[in-house]
Amino acid sequence: MSRISLIHQEGALRSYFPESTIIRRGEEELIWIGDITPSPLSETYRVKLHYRKGHFINVYVIGRKLTLARGKTKLPHVYSTPKQQLCLYYPKGNEWHPGLFYVHSLIPWASEWLYHYEIWVATGTWRGGGIDHEKVEEEKDQ
């Protein structure tokens, strides 16, 4: 599928999230900062999506330190707990590609991550599905 240009991504982001902040440098870079409330009784989280040409797109929760579930030392399904950078798709699958609108993929996925994050803090177990880094490593060894 052909790549969606950043100018179209920006238009879709503005349509979905008129209140959000969007910074775009031509077709080189796009930063979206918006507030997401994953469920009616959830907290509101500030999410940052950052695209730079030649890099993966990164999605972060910013502006606050995310609480960990009791007894845990790391966030679930993140690239980095200190950076609060979310792992929203399996890189080797074809789940994400530049032919997708952010508002149809990464942003709903981030909202879903936030919902399951709250359940995780509440219960100590991750119920949002996904593929475990370590399990993939184990499978490779076999």
Add this chain to the structure above:
Amino acid sequence: MINNDQKRQLSEILGATGKTLGITKAQYEAAVASYQFVGDWLCRPGSPLAPFHPEILPQGSFLLGTMNQPVHTDDDMDVDLVCRIDGKLPWWAQVDLKNAVGDWLKAHGTLKKMLDKEGRRCWTLLYRESVRFHMDILPAIVANNFKVLLEKAMSESDTSKIAELAIRITDRHLSNYRTVVNPDFWLKSNPFGYAIWFKQRSAVTRYKIFTLNEAVQPVPAYEEDRSPLQQVVLILKRHRDIMFNGDADKPISIIITTLAALAYNGEDDIFDALNNVVSGVERFIVNRYDPVQQRTIKWIANPVNQEENFADKWVAEPQKQANFYRWLQQVKDDIASIVQRHGGLPLIKEGLSRMFGETQMNEAFAAMGDQALKTRVSGGLKMAAGTGMLSEFGRTPVTHHNNFGSNE
């Protein structure tokens, strides 16, 4: 205050909570198998009761579908049963019926070992296997046309048949226990009439017609999806169990169940139902002048026998009345505090854990997480524009993806 979306989510949370508070299918099946075994033994040729077609029927919360999980895993569940017979030898007084049941239970080696000391009205069997419960078996005589009555269909407006479902029971504390052979003078009770009344009150859609049989069966169907009223009763009784933690003066289940059913108004939303019930129950506790006490007392009438006061013990034990009102206020305060909580689902769960217990709430929230994942996988989860909120009605579906990375 909360908006409609938040209210809907609170209902979802309370629904998931209600699910974890009732007994499981495994517990249910273990209890049914156990009482059917007893029923079969009572019918066995040689049993003094066999000519009178004894049948073991559940009553109380087991029949109503409002039986709570015990607070501590090593606590017993109480299964209330009626040992129904449709006749007796003409010279039998209450004591003879009671002993006929007790003696035949003792004639079975295993049952004899499980038998507890004789109760006022019941025989109690203690089960101490994988599922711990005790079964209170209430010997009772029913009217001859009991089964015929059960077959009849009835609508809510026709409650005239309910009184005819009354059974006659034995009571060791009564002066006529050993003497009177005519059951018309024995103590009357109407657990099956009550069950039918409760089922009518449970109906979300009013004026539903059903047969009496649906409400009273030897093996009531295990209800995976309990009605809003059943869930409200489970929630209220659990709150009571946690708050009073074994205190003998706690509000009794029949009072909570009756008041909830009276105040329930057919709401299909559990949060609405709970709110309306809690704010409405006091209306159904009436003040009546008691000529014996020479003062006004609280009266909570048995809906199928207005002359029976479920709160009769409040007179001699005023701490029971005080506890009831203290509990009701606490439920109101707790619901209000949940509504006011800001800090996301973890904080709401923490508040509910204090009301209903940590294990149950972990289970309830995990079930909601599982449900959200299931909805997304089936393509039914959508995200709203503006807020990014997830529901079944958003602007864009949450498409297939796998969260990657260690889940620790």
